[in-house]
Amino acid sequence: MKITYYGHSALLIESPEAKIIIDPFLSGNPGSGIAPEKIRVDAVLLTHGHSDHLGDAVEIAKNNDCPIFAVYELAEYCRIKGAKVKHMNIGGKLAYSGFTVKYTPAVHSSSIQEGDYWIYLGEPGGILLTLEGKTLFHAGDTALFGDMRLIGERNAIDVAALPIGDVLTMGPDDALLAASWLRAAKVIPVHYNTFPVIEQDGAEFCNRLKEEGITGFPLKAGESVEI
Template identity: 80%
Template sequence: MKLTYYGHSALLVESAEASVIIDPFLSGNPASGADPKDIKVDAVLLTHGHSDHLGDAVEIAKNNDCPIFGVYELADYCQDKGAKVQHMNIGGATSYHGFTIKYTPALHSSSIKEGDTWIYLGEPAGILLTLEGKTLYHAGDTALFGDMRLIGERHAIDAAFLPIGDMLTMGPDDALLAARWLRAGKVIPVHYNTFPAIKQDGTQFCDRLKQEGIEGYPLKPGESLET
């Protein structure tokens, strides 16, 4: 399985069974180095509705004639934009095209502004994605919360993607504790260095993970990891 990081929280997962992209904030993020038109996937997965996560989801879904998976209100919003969708909600799981997706809690918010109006897009979430017998956990945008320990206990997580930017999500200290609780085989920091407000040192964070006996990978936009 190949995991390619496109900056911020965007992640492309490619396997022999399926290819999916999570939170495809590409064209609005000059550091991503990816063109939405070049993305070939079987599904688009969204953690929440903020513009830096919703990103190019609708365009990618239309280009690939594939569904967007999202919490109910977010899926409805994407459907109104002309995309195929699969309505989900927190705690629910489903299988599609060779993979299983389960939505987990996250502590954040989820909305988008159109004109002068904020549109509520349901609750934020994390994603457990299982394919080829391996499980990935994308925490989305979240604060540290105690049930991360339960997520780690109930699921054998091969790779976890954790925000470290602080200010808008948990920072490195809380993400380090989350990594301990999740007991993932590999941890990849995300949601940092996109904007000045979330500037962090991903290499330093991974060095701290190593001191805890945890494998950390500070991927740069466009870099991949095999798992």
């Protein structure tokens, strides 16, 4: 499993079975380093509906004639925008084209602004993505919550993508505890340094992970790691 980071919370996952992108906030993100039309995937996965996660999902899905996986209300929003979708919800699992997606809880919010109105887009979620016999947990935007222990107990997580930006999600201290509860041997910090309010030191966070026996990857946009 090859994982490439495209800034903020966007991850491209590649294996011989499938290519998948999660939370593709690319064109609106000056740090992504790639244009959405360059993305070639078999599926788009969304954790929630905020614009810095929904991003270019509809465009990418249309360009690739592939589905967007999302919690029901967000999936419906994407369907209305013209994308193929797979409607899911928290706790549900779906096997598709060589990989499996399962949604977990996340403690956050999910909506998008159109004109003067905010549209509710269902509950936020985390994503357990299993392919090539390995499992990635993308926590989405979330606070620390106790059931992360249960997620770690019930799933053999090879790598976890955890937000560390603070203010809008959990910060480094809580993310460090989350990594332990999730029993993740490897962690990719996400959702930091895109905007001034979420500036953090990813390398320092990974140093703290190392002290706990966890390998951290403070990837820069465009960098990859093989799991």
